[in-house]
């Protein structure tokens with residue numbers, strides 16, 4: 001596997017939530033392994049809630065939208081829900097431009113809200 | 117080598133003459149997904165001479181990423197082929213990006229350009245590639261011949277930079 005400029009970390013939030021933080025660049029090259037690694041965890045843990053933190057994304061093309069909608073479908077099969085958390089400016093622009101901001105639930109400024 | 121020397125816009129008589137080409141980049145690479153990031157980086161390095169705004173740069177990189185990905189995912193879906201990229205700069209700060217493949221081609225270009233249209237839902241394509249290319253350029257043209265390949269051309273004029 002050739003290295004991609006994208007990293008993924010998982011955090012389990014008992015009882016039934018998972019947070020996936022993606023950072024770096026999401027293109028088609030990166031999306032292939034993102035999809036494989038995320039789904040391995042999802043099918044294993046079967047969470048009711050998946051949060052994808054996208055605050056660390058520096059570049060994303062429409063492959064990132066495919067990744068989001070793909071996980072939306074997996075969560076639906078698992079009977080759970082998907083949230084996109086703190087999209088970085090480039091992610092937000094892409095979601096808006098394509099109208100995908102109306103197809104997924106986006107949570108913004110989650111860190112500020114926690115500290116209040 | 118720069119070709120057009122401010123000649124008349126012969127294909128569109130009546131329009132002002134095209135600004136001369138001042139620089140040109142040509143690259144060709146195999147349709148390996150690792151080259152998506154390479155193509156973006158090459159574009160960024162080449163455009164640095166025009167000092168684009170960060171937004172202009174990211175938008176063009178994103179549009180290029182879409183075009184190159186389409187060659188890799190769709191044009192050469194059953195193997196590896198050659199992707200040709202050319203970038204020309206005109207004196208009036210117009211950037212012309214052309215991405216060409218000799219792959220399967222597109223039977224109905226108008227349909228392919230519709231938002232959400234994809235022939236590869238299983239591959240988690242979103243069907244938004246052409247929409248992105250269109251939004252991030254001033255003009256997008258797609259010429260394709262089934263069985264012969266596709267050429268995507270994106271034109272964008274960069275804003276004037278203030279001289280220091």
Ligand SMILES: Nc1ncnc2c1ncn2[C@@H]1O[C@H](COP(=O)(O)OP(=O)(O)O)[C@@H](O)[C@H]1O
Nearest residue numbers: 186190191228234235241242243244245246266
């Ligand atoms: N270079 C190409 N060669 C062959 N088919 C293409 C090419 N580019 C695009 N297509 C076709 O056009 C459709 C729409 O492309 P696009 O808007 O980028 O969406 P997506 O890549 O997500 O499917 C593709 O699903 C494919 O059928």
Ligand SMILES: [Mg+2]
Nearest residue numbers: 182186245246
């Ligand atoms: Mg595409």
